[in-house]
Amino acid sequence: MVRETNRHFRFDWITILLFFLLVFFGWINILSASHVGIDVDYLDFSQPYGKQLIFIGLTFVIILVLLALDAKFYERFASIIYITSMLSLVGLFLFGKSVNGATSWYGIGSFTIQPSEFAKAATALAVAKYISDLNTDIKRLKDQLGTFLIIVIPAILVLLQNDTGSTIVYGTFFFVLFREGLPKTYLYIALFLIIVAVLALKFWAPLVILVVAVLCGISYFINKKKAPLVQMLLITLVGAIVAFGVKYFYTDILKSHQQDRISLWLRLEKDPKKLEEMKRTFAYNLNESEKAISSGGFFGKGFLEGTRTTGKFVPEQHTDYIFSTVGEEWGFLGTSFVVVVFVLLILRILHLAELQKSQFSRVYGYGVASIIFIHFMINIGMVMGLIPTIGIPLPMFSYGGSGLWAFTILLFIFIKLDSNRINEW
């Protein structure tokens, strides 16, 4: 009996508390964003907030099931879970239902489910399983390619369903691989490419190349020991290719709505008339959500008091733009609270991951943290205009059953693995 009780208390209650804080506060804001009329019927199940209440109720069932299963189950069945999940994505091409141009849903009656949400957890399991295999060495090119394949398959499948947002999420596995020993060169290359690409879009491409060349030159003369001249020239050359390539990609390949999003993000558009027009058309959401957040001030307007929220100024406010409701009704206090809770949650998971004895659990924990992180970063960044518009939900917060359950599964598998770490050796 005593052992039983102890086992229950080995769950990391801090993580669980942070999780429920977000779910609860999320629901409060969904209620604000989706209620109509003056009086609020909390149990009106035809409204989003009522449905979300049902979804939240069902998470408890999911959690109980997840925690009841044996920890070894997840490692043993990772491959099968992954394959099943991939099949469910492929199945969308045959039976999928299209919403807002993305064919990402299965519809059973009025109930819809989005398998791409669950695929993230499945991929995290598969990556963990593959890397923790004794025969895998991430420093070897062959194993790097294998891991890459596991990650790229779901990414491409969701891209084909027009769900660009979910594709970008898979980029986050870089953090996992890096932690597990991916050579540092990849990090440098990635950083180099990102910086050159962004600068080339923002400024005049030849100037960027010149700067790269000059920096290379300086480092060559200061660092007398190493860095042969050929390598420096090569970097400059790659920089030039990337700079012009990005420019070409931006002007000739991207569709005009994607172009506009980027041009707005980098503040490339200077013509005030065009800007006004952007604010009325595709940047309408962003503009309204920024205004809603601004109007909250320090203390916010109070629960159910946000005029922009009540007036339904921000479209999709209960899903992707839920953070703007927090901004208007709860002010700076509320928004920083949410940001802090997210940061604490992610850091807590990372901390626990580092404590794991089995490599599988550690890799998986890293996967969980980085997936939550990229959602958090892109969603809130987008709502505040720091990142171009990419449609992905805010974990635990946004309205939607699939999303909520997928993150519950993602997180609670890790909580279960973590609770089992005493038994590992």
Place this chain on the structure above:
Amino acid sequence: MRKFLLFLVVLLCGVTFIGRLFYLQIYKGSSDNLYDDNAIRKVWDYPKRGFVYDRNGKLLVGNQPSYDVMVIPREVGDFDVNEFCSLLKIPREDYDKKLKRATNYSPRLASLFLPQLSKEDYAVLQEKMRKFEGFYIQKRQLRKYETSIGANVLGDIGEVNNRDIKKDPYYQMGDLKGKQGVEASYEETLRGVKGIKFIQKDRFNRDIGPYKDGKFDSLPQQGKDVTITIDSDLQAYGELLMENKRGGVIAIEPATGEILAMVAAPTYDPNLLVGRQRSKNFTKLYYDTIAKPLFNRSLKGVYEPGSPFKLMNALIGLQEGVITPEEKVTCYAGYRYGNRFMKCHCYIGRRNNMVSGIQESCNAYFATTYRKILDKNNSASEGINTWSKHVKSFGLGAYLNNDLHVGAKGRIPDREYYNHAYPKTFYSTYTISNAIGQGEVATTPIQLANMTAAIANRGYYYTPHIIKNIEDETIPERFTTLKKTTINKEHFEPVIEGMHAVYKNGTAKFLNVKDIEICGKTGTVENFAIIDSVRTQLTDHSIFVAFAPKEHPKIAIAVFVENGYWGSRFAGKVASLMIEKHIKGHITRKDLEDWLLRYTLEEEYAKPYTGKPFNINGKTLLQQVDEQEYYQLKRKLNSLNRPSNSG
């Protein structure tokens, strides 16, 4: 290092976000809340809309106050709806319907609930308004027409729609805006700028005083008065003459480009589009797709110009040096080119010089001239481009860029235009119809009037415009800049002689007016309509252009009467009478006047819709109006001649 990368990235991201939130929520804050705030009542103060006067200083359009009931749906409180409805004199269902429509537009923005209360209703309602939470009364300026003419010139104002609001955020739901005519072209001048007062409310919806002592309030700026170039007497006379006909009349003062009259027939009383009946009347006018009273034929009606266009070809021929005024062309009752034949009214063997060519409107003469112009350098392609350039210098084939709210480009072809039909070979005979103003050339009445003005001026024109004077402002420079045509001054005299001969002993000799030297040109234009997918010829259009006097012209006019048959039959009479009215101020040719009032073309217009085959042109009899209507028109004519008592 590897352990800390993500750790640091997460922290960095969190700090950035909080920084950004600090900037958005605390540093930048928000200033636009005043308009959003439930606790502040916004009261708009609408300025006087500018008055419209005619060129003689007669007031045409003034204002009258109007009271609208506005609603902000989500502020609607609990009150006795039945009492409210009985005060407004509307049934209960209407109340629910209107409220629902307003809520659909926006629950938090003001919508128009019931427009234009009568003064009596307003007086009663105003006392009790405070009881009806969420509703308020907005005072506005409505138009008051002091005349029943010139609907197409003056235009009207109407409620803005969603598109207007999106285009210009100045407007809000329920605001009024110029929709047609002068009201639309000079909207910003006439409307002024509305002012606003912010009033603090308490939670019982009672006003407790100006918000922050009126710090954010603004005063309205009055709209400016405008004087338009229209002579309302001439306009009224033209409208009367055009009763029971369809078409357009445009009269221009050649020395300035001012539009003296702009008649579009059929027309309507501008008072129909004011007040609570507006939307009903507008719908009726709008859905009359046969007579199209809202279609301004003098500006938008694109027709083949017919014979008046021969004047252009004469001028170009002289300018290009391919003909001389004396040179004679023999007419064989038509013109043969290749194995085709273009008919003419001249007798066989008549020899025409330029003056008699214009006088008799000889097709052969102008076909010869047109071919000479195009074949000048043995290249019709080059020739037609030169020709096109000359024609366009008279303002044809392009928007005039004037201050009228609508317009049409018309069409003056050049070589490129024919590329599709004749990609390789191109001879002057291919486009020979252009010689007599048919074929591919097309113009609007205002363009023809402008062409006539340019001829009257011997080679230049001012863009025709309708604005004469704006209070405290000068009229746009583009209306006072002289525009030169590409034809030299000396070439106009023979052509004007020809136009004069038209009146002296040509196609319009019986239209002469004593003591006025009128120069004119008739036109008769074949036209077709698709009836039950069969291309059917209709009775010809009657066209006339004229200016007078010959020296120092005061008026240039173009008249277009749809299906009026030959040029002098309808259009010529209208032109002569309007010229006499403008120059003498009274009418001596009572016979012409009487004829125009007596005969109607309504039967002609009804023909295509009867579903039966019908005769056209010479094979049909002209219909008279019945006696009752005739006397009604007579009475109207008499009342025009009496000096108006409005002062």
